[in-house]
Amino acid sequence: MDLQLAGRRLLITGASSGIGLATARLLAEEGARLALCARDEDRLRTATADLGARTDVVTASCDVTSRASVDAFVATAVDRLGGLDGVVCNAGRSLMRSLDETTDEEIRDEFDLKIFGALHVIRATRTALAASDRGAVVIVNAILSRQPETRLAVTSAARAGLLNLSSSLAEELAADGTRVNSVLLGLIDTGQWQRRFAESGADDFAAWSAEIADDRGIALGRFGSADELAFPIATLLSPRNSYTTGATLEVGGGVHRYV
Template sequence: MDLHLTGRTVIVTGASSGVGLATARMLAAEGARVALCARDLDRLRAAAGTLAADPADVLTVACDVTDRNSVQAFADAVVDRFGGIDGVVCNAGRSLMSTLTDTTDEQIRDEFELKIFGALHLIRAARTALAKSDAASVVIVNAILARQPELRLAVTSAARAGLLNLAQSLSGELAPDGIRVNSVLLGLVDTGQWQRRHAESGDGRAFDEWSAEIAADRGIGLGRFGIADEVAFPVTTLLSPRNSYVTGATVDVGGGVGRYV
């Protein structure tokens, strides 16, 4: 199926690995021009080299999404290079494994700064260009934690809940400009971090067996972790003009872990 993304320009943050890189690869395969950012430029450029795309259709920029000026410079560079922006994927993020008791005020502020402003800075910076597109779309990569918090990820859960609420507000505010805003909520996805945890655990079992036990403990219906491509696909399809009547929606990619109604 043609997703009508050929020649479209899409920004992807946190694109040097994991879901961000998988999304960039999928977009490039669909013929989109991709503008990628991450904090580590060398790593980002190495990752960009794996895309099936003409180098002229790929822009890599070092950017800290919590720095408004850095984000604005990135968005301006995208417009200068490609002439506009059709899509934005707000993907930069991390998880803080800590209970409320063990979390400092600074760590709490950092989590909210990354989750909330990491998306808001980019959407604000890209808004004017997006409004000029005939198929503008924003996809915010979030987590099922936004609706189903965990005590060991208490602050991350709260920040992600705020981001989901923000996405809903943005979908209403930006709709008159023809800009769609949707969220993808992921569960346990192996983007390399879990492979490292397995290696560090000293467990002699194969990764699939080790991770299946964790999946069962977490109540994942499909009994396994997801992979980055399984998140990249719904992200990419939400960017497609074929989804032009979808905004303010959330898509779970969690293997059935969600227990909320």
């Protein structure tokens, strides 16, 4: 199927690894032109070095919690690509800690990253997306936004706020002709989980992750992969999905425990 992404100008935050990098690779295969950012520019350029042979790629360091940093990156992306047609707000992390173990500063940082990490990007790209024939925003969020866990209490609360904000943005940006949708991820095998596996002392990632999947009630009994998130993100960016906005798509292996 042709997703009609060839030549589309797409911006991705948090693109140096995991879901952001997998999405960039898939979109490059589809012929999209890319603006990619991450905090560590050297790591980003190393990870995406091969993409330049397939398509136009703009890379830059960007702190999504800083409006000035985001504005500078977006201005460069719009100038180099001649505009923007889509945005993937992907920068994020999980704070696995109880409330008693979490400082006020860490709580503020978590909300800053989740809320302003998306809001700064959407504000900065709004005009460019409105000028596109079919502008689209995909916000990478988590099932935690609807199904909180005590081990991730602060992250769950911040993600719930982001999900609510995403619905408001979908309504507001519809006037521009820009669609806003969310992908809610479950447990995905990314660098965070690889680090936790290394710290666990276990010697078999498949067995270790399957045990966690069982504990979390994941129906498919395993973690997902970054590639399994990249495809639904790409489909929501596609002009073929032009009547979908304000939607949430769960990609969690059947982990949800609510109606």
